[in-house]
Structure formats: C-alpha cells, structure tokens
Amino acid sequence: MKNIMLVIEYDGTNYFGWQRQPKKTTVQGEIEKAIKIISNEEVNLMASGRTDAKVHAFGHVANFHFNGRIPPQNISKALNAILPEDIAIKLSKEVDMDFHSRYSARGKTYIYRIYNSETKSPVERNYSYHVKDELDMDKMIQESKKLLGEHDFIGFSSTNSSIKTTTRRIHDIKISKKDKIIEMEITGNAFLYNMVRIIAGTLVEIGRGRIKVPIDEIIASKNRDMAGPTAPPQGLFLKKVNYLNTKNFDEFIDI
Structure with missing residues (x-):
C-alpha cells in the first residue's frame, strides 16, 4: 500500500464545497469517482481542510491510501484526463505513510x-x-x-x-x-x-x-x-x- 499526496487546483463555482455530500456535486466526490475509474479502487481522500461552496483553490492538498499499479507520479495525468475542466491535479507523489494532509500541516x-x-x-x-x-x-x-x-x-x-x-x-x-x-x-x-x-x-x-x-x-x-x-x-x-x-x-x- 502507498500513501499518495495530491496538490489540487479547482474553480469552486459549480461545487457545493470540498467535502463529499449525498446527492450534491463536490470536489472530493469528483476526484474519488475519477480515482475509482482509473484504478477500480474506492478511496477516502483525506484533505488539508474543507472549503465551502463557491470557494476556489490553487493548492488544496489531499492524500489517500492506494494499492493500484499506476506509478504515483502518473496518477495526476490519469486523473486529469477524466476530471471536469474546473478541477486539476497539479502534482501526485508518494509520501511517507505517516503523512496526513490535515494533521501534518503547519x-x-x-x-x-x-x-x-x-x-x-x-x-x-x-x-x-x-x-x-x-x-x-x-x-x-x-x-x-x-x-x-x-x-x-x-x-x-x-x-x-x-x-x-x-x-x-x-x-x-x-x-x-x-x-x-x-x-x-x-x-x-x-x-x-x-x-x-x-x-x-x-x-x-x-x-x-x-x-x-x-x-x-x-x-x-x-x-x-x-x-x-x-x-x-x-x-x-x-x-x-x-x-x-x-x-x-x-x-x-x-x-
């Protein structure tokens, strides 16, 4: 298992914020759906924090645990090929297992x-x-x-x-x-x-x-x-x- 960190940019105009919500379109929800498509894995993105509806980000950070075979640095390319135009993964990389996007933040x-x-x-x-x-x-x-x-x-x-x-x-x-x-x-x-x-x-x-x-x-x-x-x-x-x-x-x- 690998711990994968993502740096994410998004235009929040069309989203009900970051956090996954039933029957609402959110940034977390869209990325998790895309990860399942490229890897057939259901993951839980752990974010550096939440943003409200219509709030934007240049450098939101999230991490998730991953068993797939895609090289960590290529996950961003695979996700960007299928994510909506208003969400982009600027960086994907493997980090230490004890890294947590929220609790490690300073x-x-x-x-x-x-x-x-x-x-x-x-x-x-x-x-x-x-x-x-x-x-x-x-x-x-x-x-x-x-x-x-x-x-x-x-x-x-x-x-x-x-x-x-x-x-x-x-x-x-x-x-x-x-x-x-x-x-x-x-x-x-x-x-x-x-x-x-x-x-x-x-x-x-x-x-x-x-x-x-x-x-x-x-x-x-x-x-x-x-x-x-x-x-x-x-x-x-x-x-x-x-x-x-x-x-x-x-x-x-x-x-």
Missing part, C-alpha cells in the same frame, strides 16, 4: 479578492467580492497589521462547537491593489471557520468608514457582532498549505 495561505468598482464585472462575478464604494486602502493596511501574532479570534469566526481552542496565529498579511482588484493575502498557522472571510468583511467595512473601532479592540472584545460581515465565498482562494516540519515540504511548497 499553516495555510489564503487570498481574498475584491473587485472595487462602481460598475459590476460579469467576468469577475465568480472570483471576487464586488464593492462599489471607494475604500481607504491606507486605513485597511494599517488596521490589518493589528491582526498579526497570536490572538483569540473567536470574534472573527462562525459558530463551530467541535474546536478545542479559538486561538490562532497570523504570520503575515498583505493588501495590494492593481487597477480595480484588491487582494488580501493572509498566512497563518490555522484558521477558524469563516475567519478569513470575516477578516475580509471587517477590513472592507473599515475601508468604507463604517467600522471605526480599531481591530485590536474588536479582537479583545471576543464579540462577533463587533466585527464586519462574512464576505461572500467566491472571493476566497486557498493558495497553498505549508508543511514546514516534514521532509516533503520543500518539494511542493511553491507549486
């Missing part, structure tokens, strides 16, 4: 995209959050720096009773604008449910001038009502998953 990087224009964009509608109002970029950048470090981010999360702690560490946050597109890139050791989208929604409201309370005070309050709205899913992209403490890390970090 961090993630997300991108959130905003289309900042008075006029909507039909092309961008599935890949960004349309914000008509002029935004104060300097204020957004200034306040975003207060998110850095380790904090209890319960005020920036949706309800999830299964987690043991709401403390997370944000390593880096960058906000840039090119033409009408604003990108927020956030790297952290882990994220709470909807945390990135709530951070994005809060920073947009700060940029609009609707939220005047400093972000450090919102964090300290631990009050979800003080933060901004949850920004829509189509602007969110999982850029990559980091495996800093594994021997496999340097081989696929920049894919």
Whole structure:
C-alpha cells in the first residue's frame, strides 16, 4: 500500500464545497469517482481542510491510501484526463505513510479578492467580492497589521462547537491593489471557520468608514457582532498549505 499526496487546483463555482455530500456535486466526490475509474479502487481522500461552496483553490492538498499499479507520479495525468475542466491535479507523489494532509500541516495561505468598482464585472462575478464604494486602502493596511501574532479570534469566526481552542496565529498579511482588484493575502498557522472571510468583511467595512473601532479592540472584545460581515465565498482562494516540519515540504511548497 502507498500513501499518495495530491496538490489540487479547482474553480469552486459549480461545487457545493470540498467535502463529499449525498446527492450534491463536490470536489472530493469528483476526484474519488475519477480515482475509482482509473484504478477500480474506492478511496477516502483525506484533505488539508474543507472549503465551502463557491470557494476556489490553487493548492488544496489531499492524500489517500492506494494499492493500484499506476506509478504515483502518473496518477495526476490519469486523473486529469477524466476530471471536469474546473478541477486539476497539479502534482501526485508518494509520501511517507505517516503523512496526513490535515494533521501534518503547519499553516495555510489564503487570498481574498475584491473587485472595487462602481460598475459590476460579469467576468469577475465568480472570483471576487464586488464593492462599489471607494475604500481607504491606507486605513485597511494599517488596521490589518493589528491582526498579526497570536490572538483569540473567536470574534472573527462562525459558530463551530467541535474546536478545542479559538486561538490562532497570523504570520503575515498583505493588501495590494492593481487597477480595480484588491487582494488580501493572509498566512497563518490555522484558521477558524469563516475567519478569513470575516477578516475580509471587517477590513472592507473599515475601508468604507463604517467600522471605526480599531481591530485590536474588536479582537479583545471576543464579540462577533463587533466585527464586519462574512464576505461572500467566491472571493476566497486557498493558495497553498505549508508543511514546514516534514521532509516533503520543500518539494511542493511553491507549486
């Protein structure tokens, strides 16, 4: 038996998120069906995390146990030949049996995209959050720096009773604008449910001038009502998953 790791890119527009669900089209479900076609094996993909409906990924990571004869590096080619056009396997390789895409992860990087224009964009509608109002970029950048470090981010999360702690560490946050597109890139050791989208929604409201309370005070309050709205899913992209403490890390970090 081999442990196979996949790095996956997908456009989430037509999917009910990553996780397999009865009678719904999901990214996990499509890949598992494709694996069965090429190998006649039913597998359970273990993912680095879940994404919601309409969320996208450049570097989602998953692994599965495989008894087939296809060389690990050729699994990606075989799957890409039959997967839908909006899902691609960027890399397939054999990893140690103790590698787990979720439990071995040491961090993630997300991108959130905003289309900042008075006029909507039909092309961008599935890949960004349309914000008509002029935004104060300097204020957004200034306040975003207060998110850095380790904090209890319960005020920036949706309800999830299964987690043991709401403390997370944000390593880096960058906000840039090119033409009408604003990108927020956030790297952290882990994220709470909807945390990135709530951070994005809060920073947009700060940029609009609707939220005047400093972000450090919102964090300290631990009050979800003080933060901004949850920004829509189509602007969110999982850029990559980091495996800093594994021997496999340097081989696929920049894919």
